[in-house]
Amino acid sequence: MSATDTLAAAPVGAARLPGRFATFWRGFAANRGALLGLAVLVLLVLVALLAPLVAPHSPIQQYRAHFLTPPAWERGGSLEFPLGTDDVGRDILSRLIFGARLSLLIGVAVVGLALSSGTVLGLVAAFAGGTLDVGIMRLMDVMLVFPSLLLAIVIVAILGPSLFNAMLAVASVSVPGYTRLARASALGELGRDYVTATRCAGAGRLRLMFVTVLPNCLAPLIVQASLGFSNAILDAAALGFLGLGAQPPTPEWGTMLAGALEFYQRAPWVLTFPGLAILVTVLAFNLVGDGLRDALDPKLRR
């Protein structure tokens, strides 16, 4: 991982220098919360990958004889539906398990899209300077003025509600953060000797941007990206909740909550579990993000 370049210079004290990864891991593992978060994430990824094997039922199969069955430990519940069923008799546990796939997909797609386009924009702004720089950064300023959820709502209003459009909206909303970070750290690197040396050696602009400078700007970007997962999942769930994200019967967690609105007072389990799933997932990503920040970028430590 080239992002740990800066760490190689850190004093380690031992006679034999540990590898980059070992140094990083020691910093990360010192944070117990981060380890817990990582464990939850690994479990979540496994569940998502093996969803058809671990889920007891199909996420969209409706059992006509079992509307709003309570969870197994409550009166009237049965082990057939461990977390109960919803208003049309679908197994909630199975829907949550398949929903994990969507949430992880949302996280990966949104962060991937926002990180890559934001980084490219930031690097271009830093390298080009002048009008292009001002133009890009002003555009980002304008985007930052809108509260993120509101901007996402506007984008969905234009594109129409669907999971894909919600992901696109949430990704666009988070681009300015990455652009600013990438530009700031690239500007910091541009004046360094190694950049001048590489330039003198005849490296082209693209090479300078992506091979020489980018690896040294990665630490803050990785930290921001790891925290971006939780924002992406929260915002996409919020859009789903407002009816502007994934549409029923997709087992997206926010959409499941929207569907529970009519009868959650009678059947609280329909509400409780999807929300807990969102909370635990977002919490795990935040814990891992904090751990990464402490391990990768001591400057950003709060």
Next chain:
Amino acid sequence: MLRFVLRRVALIVPTFIGVTFASFLLIHLVPGDPIEVRAGEHGISPQRHAELLHEYGLDQPLWKQFVDYERQVASGNLGTSIVRQDSVWTEFLQLFPATVELSLCAILFAIAIGMPLGIIAAIRRGSIFDYGLMGLSVTGASMPIFWWGLIMILVFSVSLGWTPVSGRISDAFYVQPITGFMLIDCWFSDDAGACSSAASHLILPTIVLGTIPLAVIARMTRSAMLEVLGEDYVRTARAKGLSGPRVIIVHALRNALIPVVTVIGLQVGTLLSGAILTETVFAWPGIGHWLVESVQRRDYPVLQGGVLLVAALVMLVNLGVDLTYGLLNPRIRR
């Protein structure tokens, strides 16, 4: 100082023009042209359609329409709502106090609880209290607040029956709107029942909207205090024999406050995003609820005008924070 103020204000102009351009584009980017949008599901004859296009100047080149739009915005005309036929500006003014009231209560709640907790955690660094609070703080910051609001309703309104489920005040009371702030209007009306009804409607939304800022403020206060407590002047104050509380409150807290105040100022956007969800959950008649409804009813003029007003508001608050910060800290005036 004057130069600093003027430069900050001047910086806002291009951003504001960008914001108006974005809201101008909005109505052109939604499927169908503005006339079709306005006609909605009734449809419209092609001939009438062409007439209206001409009447509203929509057959003009885009740049000319934009100039016209800028002129309209400058004269305070933000269009009319399709659903209610009111001007967007009037609707905004009616609903805005509700959002301000809720947001102010939420941020005050977050400060009142978050700062003391952060201070105690910093003083007792490494204690169980510290770990517990930081754990709770990460959890709070990870909270899907739309779910959190529903859980609160379930526990406090449905099971315990302590608080009402939704709205700003019980239907049993009529309060003459003077300021638009329900608590203040109730105070003026001299009706104790109305006051307590308004207050009880406010409690849950305040807690829900305040949760994330509370978590952020507690965390920020703790780290700012930790930094300051390690400084020489705090050690000097201790060495002088000053009492513990005096050192903490007079010497440490005052300096720790600067980053905390900045963070509070930057919470406005978060607060407005949160207000959209909180108002939807509690059927709170404010700006957030209004905007979500406008999307669901395809009332695009409202969305266009509302988005512009919210963005302008955020810009003003950011400007205010910047200027205050410059006032407090001469170094950044440059």
